[in-house]
Amino acid sequence: MNFSSKLLEQAVEAFASLPGIGKKSALRLVLHLVNKENIDVKNFAQALLTLKENIRECNTCHNLSDQELCTICEDRHRKQEMVCVVESIRDVMAIENTGQYRGVYHVLGGVIKPIDGIGPDQLNIDSLIRRIDQKQVKEIVMAISPTIEGETTTFYISKQLKDKNINISTIARGVAFGGELQYADELTLGRSIVARTPYNISE
């Protein structure tokens, strides 16, 4: 791309370095900002700088947080004895958006993936075990993606927790709502038949 301005080129390259944004999209975004008020662009840049300088991991659950404890861990109305184990903070958000969960979380920071050199030591598993020992955790809900690596991670953690006196569950797997049976994969459909649940008319 030919730029008549070095400054424009630098800004476009900055945007184009973000994932999923090509040069043409980057140019569109930069031209949008050029046409905005000065104060809007300052606020935009400031929001990023403030975020980067002040954001940290929650001491307890490794979720992103502004303080030592994230708002979820701090919330005394939530069941602190129920911990949902997830891969990433995006999963925390996805579950929070459902509005169906009132416990707290523990973010692993990934799944066990030997091919990428990620073993149990690279994940926040030790801190999960310490947390279970120190705080009165009664139930662990494993909400990890049902991939091979995810299942391995769920299995590994469950094994570590075997001797502790807590309930371990995994989120239900089965055909998705709104999905058509004929398009469900065989493994999911097979499991959903094996793990069929009683049907209550009153529900």
Added chain:
Amino acid sequence: MNFSSKLLEQAVEAFASLPGIGKKSALRLVLHLVNKENIDVKNFAQALLTLKENIRECNTCHNLSDQELCTICEDRHRKQEMVCVVESIRDVMAIENTGQYRGVYHVLGGVIKPIDGIGPDQLNIDSLIRRIDQKQVKEIVMAISPTIEGETTTFYISKQLKDKNINISTIARGVAFGGELQYADELTLGRSIVARTPYNISE
């Protein structure tokens, strides 16, 4: 979307205010920046601030520029007597990318569109006429989109320049390279037959 961090929410909202970026994409971009080095995020923010503070319109052609004159107007190897009139700086870039044009530009800043309240006075038409009077412009190439508004603008400007001793041309319209005739619209195909060009075997 539920955020456990106010800072994260602000940064996501900043990105989501850009055109074509929704909340989910914004979150992906922000998490990417959170995982980057501090210096990278600073450079990103700084590129935007520097751009916004220092970018200006070229005094001559209204292209975006770092100095009083843009690099195209400053380039003495380009034909300063040949001016290509375009709607926006994106069109300048598109034409520059072809590598086929060695003249200079004049950016109108839009087209005449009475329905949006954009008349000739809102566009850089006066400065084009002054430029033609003051500098020895010999040829004007009208490169404006072939829409109704674009054609109106081309017509209006051509009429203003009628009495001046300059050649006015428009870029060629016709079926696009790589396009199939059966899918070309009737107007384009009809015009391309009327405006047929001699076929030289030596070409």
